[in-house]
Amino acid sequence: MIFDYETLRIIWWAFLGVLIIGFAILGGYDLGVGVLLPFLGKNDEERRVIINSIGSTWEGNQVWFVMAGGALFAAWPTVYAVSFSSFYFALLLALFAMFLRPLGFDYRSKLAVPAWRENWDRALFVGAFVPALVLGIAFGNLLKGIPFHFEDNMRIVYFGSFMGLLNPFALLAGLISLSMFIMHGAVYLQIKTIGNINERAKKCVIIFTIATLVLFGLAGVWIITLDGYHISSEIFPNAASNPIAKFVKREPGLWLDNYGHLPGLWAVPASAFIGGGLTLLLSRFDKPGSAFIFSCITIASIILTAACSMFPFLIPSSISFNSSLTVWDSSSSIKTLNVMFWVTVIFLPLIMIYTSWVFRVFRGKVTVEHIRKNNHTLY
Amino acid sequence: MISDAVVELSRWQFAVTSLYHFLFVPLTIGLSVLLAIMESTYVLTGREIYKDMTLFWGKLFGINFALGVTTGLTMEFQFGMNWSYFSHYVGDVFGAPLAIEGLMAFFMESTFVGLFFFGWDKLTKGQHLTITWLVALGSNLSALWILVANGWMQNPVGAEFNYETMRMEVTSFAALIFNPAAQVKFVHTVAAGYTTASAFVLGISAYYMLKGRDAAFSQRSYTIAAGFGLASVLAVIVLGDESGYTDGEVQKAKLAAIEAEWHTEEAPAAFTVIGLPDQEAMKTHYAVKIPWVLGLIGTRSIDTPVIGLTEILANNRVHIHNGIKAYGLLQQLREGNREETVITEFESLKKDLGYGLLLKRYTENVVDATDEQIELAIKNSIPQVAPLFWTFRVMVVSGFIMLIVFVIAVVASSIRKSRNDWILKLSLYTMPLPWIACETGWFVAEFGRQPWSIAEVLPTFLSASSLSEWDIILSLSGYVFFYTIFLVIEMFLMLKYIKLGPSSLHRRRYHFEMDQRG
Numbered sequence: 095m096i097f098d099y100e101t102l103r104i105i106w107w108a109f110l111g112v113l114i115i116g117f118a119i120l121g122g123y124d125l126g127v128g129v130l131l132p133f134l135g136k137n138d139e140e141r142r143v144i145i146n147s148i149g150s151t152w153e154g155n156q157v158w159f160v161m162a163g164g165a166l167f168a169a170w171p172t173v174y175a176v177s178f179s180s181f182y183f184a185l186l187l188a189l190f191a192m193f194l195r196p197l198g199f200d201y202r203s204k205l206a207v208p209a210w211r212e213n214w215d216r217a218l219f220v221g222a223f224v225p226a227l228v229l230g231i232a233f234g235n236l237l238k239g240i241p242f243h244f245e246d247n248m249r250i251v252y253f254g255s256f257m258g259l260l261n262p263f264a265l266l267a268g269l270i271s272l273s274m275f276i277m278h279g280a281v282y283l284q285i286k287t288i289g290n291i292n293e294r295a296k297k298c299v300i301i302f303t304i305a306t307l308v309l310f311g312l313a314g315v316w317i318i319t320l321d322g323y324h325i326s327s328e329i330f331p332n333a334a335s336n337p338i339a340k341f342v343k344r345e346p347g348l349w350l351d352n353y354g355h356l357p358g359l360w361a362v363p364a365s366a367f368i369g370g371g372l373t374l375l376l377s378r379f380d381k382p383g384s385a386f387i388f389s390c391i392t393i394a395s396i397i398l399t400a401a402c403s404m405f406p407f408l409i410p411s412s413i414s415f416n417s418s419l420t421v422w423d424s425s426s427s428i429k430t431l432n433v434m435f436w437v438t439v440i441f442l443p444l445i446m447i448y449t450s451w452v453f454r455v456f457r458g459k460v461t462v463e464h465i466r467k468n469n470h471t472l473y
Numbered sequence: 474m475i476s477d478a479v480v481e482l483s484r485w486q487f488a489v490t491s492l493y494h495f496l497f498v499p500l501t502i503g504l505s506v507l508l509a510i511m512e513s514t515y516v517l518t519g520r521e522i523y524k525d526m527t528l529f530w531g532k533l534f535g536i537n538f539a540l541g542v543t544t545g546l547t548m549e550f551q552f553g554m555n556w557s558y559f560s561h562y563v564g565d566v567f568g569a570p571l572a573i574e575g576l577m578a579f580f581m582e583s584t585f586v587g588l589f590f591f592g593w594d595k596l597t598k599g600q601h602l603t604i605t606w607l608v609a610l611g612s613n614l615s616a617l618w619i620l621v622a623n624g625w626m627q628n629p630v631g632a633e634f635n636y637e638t639m640r641m642e643v644t645s646f647a648a649l650i651f652n653p654a655a656q657v658k659f660v661h662t663v664a665a666g667y668t669t670a671s672a673f674v675l676g677i678s679a680y681y682m683l684k685g686r687d688a689a690f691s692q693r694s695y696t697i698a699a700g701f702g703l704a705s706v707l708a709v710i711v712l713g714d715e716s717g718y719t720d721g722e723v724q725k726a727k728l729a730a731i732e733a734e735w736h737t738e739e740a741p742a743a744f745t746v747i748g749l750p751d752q753e754a755m756k757t758h759y760a761v762k763i764p765w766v767l768g769l770i771g772t773r774s775i776d777t778p779v780i781g782l783t784e785i786l787a788n789n790r791v792h793i794h795n796g797i798k799a800y801g802l803l804q805q806l807r808e809g810n811r812e813e814t815v816i817t818e819f820e821s822l823k824k825d826l827g828y829g830l831l832l833k834r835y836t837e838n839v840v841d842a843t844d845e846q847i848e849l850a851i852k853n854s855i856p857q858v859a860p861l862f863w864t865f866r867v868m869v870v871s872g873f874i875m876l877i878v879f880v881i882a883v884v885a886s887s888i889r890k891s892r893n894d895w896i897l898k899l900s901l902y903t904m905p906l907p908w909i910a911c912e913t914g915w916f917v918a919e920f921g922r923q924p925w926s927i928a929e930v931l932p933t934f935l936s937a938s939s940l941s942e943w944d945i946i947l948s949l950s951g952y953v954f955f956y957t958i959f960l961v962i963e964m965f966l967m968l969k970y971i972k973l974g975p976s977s978l979h980r981r982r983y984h985f986e987m988d989q990r991g
Contacts, residue, residue, distance in 0.1 A: 149587070149591070150587035150588070150590070150591040150592075151584075151587050152587075153542070153583040153584070153586055153587055154580065154583045154584030154585075154587065156583070157575065157579055157580045157583045157584070160546065160549055160575055160579060161572075161575040161576065161579075161580065163549050163550070163553075164549065164568070164571050164572040164574070164575040164576075165572050165575075166553075167549075167552065167553065167560065167564055167567075167568035167571055167572060168564070168568035168569045168571065168572035169568070169572075171560055171561055171563075171564020171565055171568055171640070172560075172561050172564070174552075174553045174560055174564060174568070175553055175557040175558070175560035175561040175564065176557070177553065178550060178552075178553025178554045178557065178560070179553060179554055179555070179557035179938040179939075179940070182554055182938075182940060182944060182948070183944075183947075183948075185550055185554060186554070186948050186951065189546060189547060189550055190951060190955060192543075192546060193543045193546070193955055193959070195543075196538075196539040196540070196542040196543045197539050197540070197543060197959065197962070199539070200535055200536065200538070200539035201536070201539065201962065201966055204536070204966055204970070205966075205969075245939075246807075247639060247807075248558075248561055248562075248639045248640070249558055249939060250557050250558070250561065250938070250939065251939045252939070334635065334637040334638050335638050336637055336638055336639075426564065426565040426568070426569075426642075427565050427635070427638075427642040427643060429642070429643050429644075429646075430565050430566070430568075430569055430642070430643050433569065433643075433646050434569055434572060434573075437572075437573055437576060437577075438576065441576040441577055441580075442576065445576070445580045445581075445584075448581070448584060448585075449580075449584055452584055452585070452587065452588055455588065455592060455595050455596065456587075456591070456595070470977075470978070470979045471590075471591070471593075472591070
């Protein structure tokens with residue numbers, strides 16, 4: 095065993111970040127494209143262009159989402175248990191909406207009946223819009239803390255309600271995730287399409303990049319007064335995972351604590367703004383490929399900004415502060431973290447390699463002519 | 474305290490969503506392999522008809538695959554959403570194979586499935602064939618890791634309870650992976666998947682032959698399905714996962730319940746073919762028995778007894794009394810008592826802690842459980858016999874009918890001229906059997922594990938999330954609503970494409986396009 099428990103916990107915090115950011119970047123543009131579908135595609139052929147721009151790769155991209163959930167289960171089981179059971183109806187809503195995606199992609203063009211296709215187009219929109227919004231709302235609530243506590247024997251009890259999740263700060267976070275995915279999807283469509291759709295996508299890049307940065311800035315101002323959490327007792331980073339053995343305090347502004355201690359962290363939110371600015375600029379000058387790199391950086395920076403604020407917290411409890419889940423007390427055992435570390439180190443690069451190869455195979459523009467030529471085989 | 478209704482509803486929801494998911498999974502597992510076989514034939518012989526077969530059965534594969542993916546997402550969410558105590562209590566062990574499944578299998582399957590559908594013009598023949606095999610490998614590996622996780626629920630080896638974290642933790646990954654319960658389950662399940670896909674292709678091909686359409690296409694499909702199906706159904710039967718029932722008390726209880734073996738018989742035990750099991754009286758009315766057979770199947774020997782339910786109950790009585798002691802000691806440990814004697818005694822009794830937790834259903838405070846509560850816990854420490862007894866027989870009968878069908882199909886397809894209508898009709902009308910067998914088989918495996926979610930470790934009752942009844946009524950209604958609509962749509966599309974047949978490929982050489990060929 096090379097690493098100690100503390101290091102493994104930090105590595106797994108990072109891995110979780112990689113998977114969430116991986117999903118936000120890869121699954122994110124699929125969601126953005128799905129939201130844009132009814133607005134950018136004015137007729138059936140144009141909509142098929144948009145659908146097929148992601149049709150052959152979206153399935154693999156969505157696995158990043160599944161994988162983030164799986165990694166949470168394996169490496170942070172208590173975090174998985176608390177978040178999934180507490181966000182019960184929010185996740186159910188996202189899940190029901192996501193049901194529509196595999197079916198929408200696969201079934202839509204299997205019949206040439208207009209009403210059939212229009213309904214699946216709506217389904218694909220809902221299947222993208224709802225998760226893009228709800229996942230952001232869920233993350234917003236993580237920053238606020240959620241009302242759960244542990245009974246005897248570590249049974250989790252949640253005292254909140256679905257409506258409680260829809261608080262103003264969380265809704266702002268939902269809008270951030272929605273607009274950043276749309277920005278990202280629009281840049282992607284600018285790469286993959288020509289003509290009308292390309293022009294319309296370009297306009298969307300401007301609108302949603304600005305919206306993302308403004309909303310993100312707003313959240314940054316809000317966080318100054320928002321209640322943050324802090325471990326006030328001694329930390330034992332190598333101790334067994336017991337999330338009820340510490341003291342936690344809650345005060346406004348504590349989420350900026352880490353930035354105070356490590357001023358270098360300010361580079362993270364700054365890179366969100368710089369990345370957004372460059373996305374805007376490069377898209378404007380028809381360099382969507384480069385713009386895409388910067389929209390990836392923007393998204394990664396936005397997520398990392400929240401992660402750096404919260405570290406070492408994963409889920410603060412708003413009613414029983416001391417039950418909050420942190421990196422130091424809610425991970426799997428050292429043995430599981432270690433084995434799963436090696437599995438990840440072997441397979442994640444492999445996944446990245448073959449995914450890149452698949453993207454290479456499907457590179458190039460999707461056009462109306464392409465759709466007509468492959469009328470019976472494409473989505 | 475958690476209510477019986479919440480647990481029942483959570484169980485219903487899990488059963489509904491996983492039985493539904495399992496309508497699509499076996500077909501995906503098996504059809505992916507059949508597609509790879511068809512495409513290999515295409516690449517080796519260079520004959521276009523095998524490419525058409527890959528494309529057409531691939532279309533049906535796609536329609537099925539979409540719902541498999543859709544409903545699979547539910548499964549991953551559901552552990553955390555509805556079984557949060559389970560997730561906390563065993564996530565350290567159970568989560569790992571699920572995560573490995575994602576990294577090793579699901580990623581591969583999902584990334585390459587797009588290339589399977591849309592990569593034909595972009596790849597060389599060899600590259601595309603490799604992709605198809607990788608999709609098949611991905612879906613089969615996926616089954617492996619899911620069944621490693623499930624096998625651990627049946628026979629939880631390689632893990633230990635840790636009182637500091639109040640959960641199970643891994644002690645040996647090798648034991649977890651090479652768990653015999655998981656290994657036999659894997660072989661049994663994928664072979665069942667191959668059988669399902671073979672019956673699917675066989676039945677639909679028979680339909681075309683009955684209609685006298687696309688003879689070359691359907692006969693070839695029929696032959697491949699018949700051969701592959703026969704091998705698979707033999708594997709399902711011969712390597713049936715009965716041999717996995719020898720490990721652990723709960724697996725033994727499951728075997729005894731399936732056979733309605735109320736009392737340990739002298740080896741080799743007789744097999745009860747049919748009868749009416751009566752749990753109260755602990756006997757089977759009107760039992761028809763065949764001597765020796767159960768002993769042979771259950772233990773693969775003639776001198777090892779198959780343990781009966783009465784003996785299992787007697788053992789459980791001891792386990793439960795030890796479990797109560799273990800629970801009392803655990804409470805002291807959780808309150809911070811770290812005396813050497815408490816720790817040592819707890820460590821020696823903790824393997825029965827789960828049995829102590831069984832009492833949680835009847836009393837909050839396990840240590841002062843009354844005699845009636847203890848009796849109730851003992852009585853309910855084995856599964857209900859009748860449902861297991863019957864579903865197992867449905868599964869086995871379905872399996873043997875399929876064996877007969879595949880034998881006849883292989884014989885018929887090797888004698889080319891014998892295009893016999895009754896054989897084709899038999900192939901068509903027995904098509905639902907593998908699904909019936911898969912669903913009842915799933916039921917036997919999971920219902921037979923009750924009252925445990927993790928055998929001898931965690932009772933199902935404790936595993937559920939602390940939700941309200943209405944929470945689950947709402948979510949369950951949502952699932953039923955969406956899943957019903959999806960099933961209707963899926964069946965509609967599936968039937969439409971089945972009726973169209975290879976004509977749906979627009980290759981201008983199949984039945985419905987003959988007129989347009991000009």
